[in-house]
Amino acid sequence: MQDQKTKILLAPAALVFTGLFVVPLSYFFVISFWRIRLYKLVQDFSFSNYVSVFQEYMHAAVFTFFISLTIAIVTTFLAFAIAYLVRFKAGRFGPFILYIAMVTMFGGYLVKIYAWKTILGTNGILNSAMLWVGMIDEPLSWLLYSPVAVVLTLLHFLLPLALLPLVGALNSITDDPILVARDLGATGYRTLVDIILPQCQPGIVSAFALSFFISAGDYVTPRLVGGPDTFMVGNFIESQFVNRLNAPLGAALAFSTLTICLIALALFRILLSRSLAPK
Amino acid sequence: MLSPLVLVVFFSFGSNQNATFPVGALTLDWYRVLFKNPEFWVGLKNSLVITVSVGVLSTVIGTCAAMGITKLKSTKANTVISALSLPIMMPPLVLALALVSIYSGLGIRMGVHTVIMSHLVFTQPFVIVIVNAQLANFNFASVDSARDLGASPMRSFFDIVLPNIRPTIIGAALIAMAISLDDFIITFFTIGNGMTLPTLIWGMMRTSLDPSINALGTLVLFATIGFSAIALRITKYQS
């Protein structure tokens, strides 16, 4: 009876989850083994798509991997610093900082990219400001349309998202163990490493995973601020669909990227828990 | 974190065509240009329909699920929540393409309705997490007392539980709406030939250097930020 009711309550959400997440992704996965002939999907079971992924897109995958890793590490680090300030140092301003951060979370994905475009452009604010101050003699053209611009834009977009799990993790740490550690002779740094960080592990992993996956799968940012040389896997996946109408290859590319990301995430997790394990 | 957004707002009121400093004279020209654009009104209508539908549906579904989850044991509850949250972690492009593939595979015509369906899958986890967090603090003994005094399960939900979590539910709905309105990638792929405000921005960004983009951006910005700011206010950022 009680079980029945729980099931009924969960049913719609489970339906949405299954019908619009599990099934489409499974289908998408199946497609990655199909082929395209005369612009039509042909059911098949071949690894040829994955083979071409390895042959043709390795460079893009490696580039995407490193740029996403950079973004994820920097974002997680900065988000942790902010969350740490909010929890331990900012006192009354903590909630206010958090409020601003959360509000900017939904500031419009495209609008943010657009904003960075105007900031980093040749006639943009940053160049104008540096020219005016006299730091540079002519505008830096590499600011926009470069990997730097992609990193900055995604960092700005991801920071509030990454902040959420970290604030949650830090808030669930009670004060007592921290006071005890100090009482037992721990310095601020030791308390951070021995007591606070190990307890934030799930939050750190979530923040990292979130920034890493979203960066690795993004194609809008590199398209708009990345310039001609910053092609990430997302751009290739998208173009397989939109321009070449080769869904199977796009799917294979997507799942290869996901797999690499998952392996990287697993490695990150292991490394993190190794380095934070109490000795 | 705020400053890039402030700039967009700034430029939307300036007469400078290139969105650089100096901003130029204060003007509402870009808003006038925007409001004369028929596409803006189409996009606005679609965005409104999508945002409101997603807000209502994901809140109802998510609240039910959160209620169900509180009845589970904590380890099982955590598993369910993490599983349902997976769509947030998925790169939107991959999810969008998977959805497009299945819609076209099943021969479903794409439009506003497919966007609404697609948005549900990544807005409902937010509602579930927010409402669930609130329910975790809720003392269910009061529901038992209501039942003991003769209230039906339905009745006790509406009389006891709902009044206590109403702010949270409204907050969760607003968050869901902000996320829905903010989404571009999934909307872009699943709307077929339709148009919403974000896809309009996309079109403008790619084709022209039309400063009315700043005006549109500002409007979207104020809408999403407004939703989330109110939401955070009422839920007192519990999540």
Next chain:
Amino acid sequence: MREAKTSATTGKAIVRMRGLSKSFGDNVAFHPHDLDIQEGEFLALLGPSGCGKTTLLKMIGGFLAPTTGTIEISGEDVTRYGPEKRRTNLVFQGYGLFPHMTVRQNVAYGLKLAQTPKKQMDEKTDRMLSLVHLDGYENRMPQALSGGQAQRVALARALVMEPTVLLMDECLSALDLQLRKEMQDELRTIHAALGGTYVFVTHDQNEAMSLATRIAVMKDGNIVQQGSAKDIYENPASRFVAGFVGEANMIKGRRAGGQIHAPDLQCAVTSDGVDCDITIVIRPDVIEFANPELQYDFAMLGTVQSKTYFGSHLSYDVDLDHGRTIKLTQTLSPADSTPEVGQQLRIGWNADRCKILEAE
């Protein structure tokens, strides 16, 4: 500012506090006091919530900086030192176990920070774990421990540091009665075995009486009385102490010309001292059902209003003729006759067993 209250004694003080006080804004949590803690004593800070006892404890531990005054520990001025620089260790009310560490790692953490050689660290940890009867639980995680076990881990973690002063903040209050009694016995045994100076905070007078060699009763940021459990029980300095430590009947009256006059008393009693308002404090256990052959300093008539059985003793409420109720307890022995509810009888006690408080 008020004069610091002095309760410093000579002797071997391991903690010496002078003019110590703590205010939060306008709110004075602890008024200026001098207080010494002697080496080897087991001091209880006893008082209701909000009396400043935890504030005092946290100042000794270095968790709160005093507003005025100084603290010396082992002759060194530690007033400005944080907890990490003091040889005191505090057992927190909620234990504060490190949730991501095993029992063993929890206990060894402080030694690790002090860079104790591995062998010595293991030995000390083992010894401490077996002292608190946690052998076999070394590799458990804190979540898998019962309340009593968690309490022992917290205690072991502090004790293994061999603190100059061990501080405990209501650390038994979360345990149920049975377990609390067991832990009290154990704490006493450990104190006897290891020696050392212990200070603990409690609102439970039974706990204070069963553990402490000295009790400091606190109220509204003041230490209102100090002494052994017996001292405080038998000679409470104020109505507050009398009511807070043990049960007491309190009868208000006035002393004039060496005679006590109280509306509730049916008899006149002589008492030396100046003329003033007084309160007579009588513990329930000193009042007897009057034996007709004996003489009592205080004697009066009453009716048994209720009678409660407690196994080792009986507790009675006796209504005096004009409405006042007196509580008395009767230790049971087989020969005693026990009066019934409704019975009229005489009760009495002697002046040397009750305490007369002046002008309060």
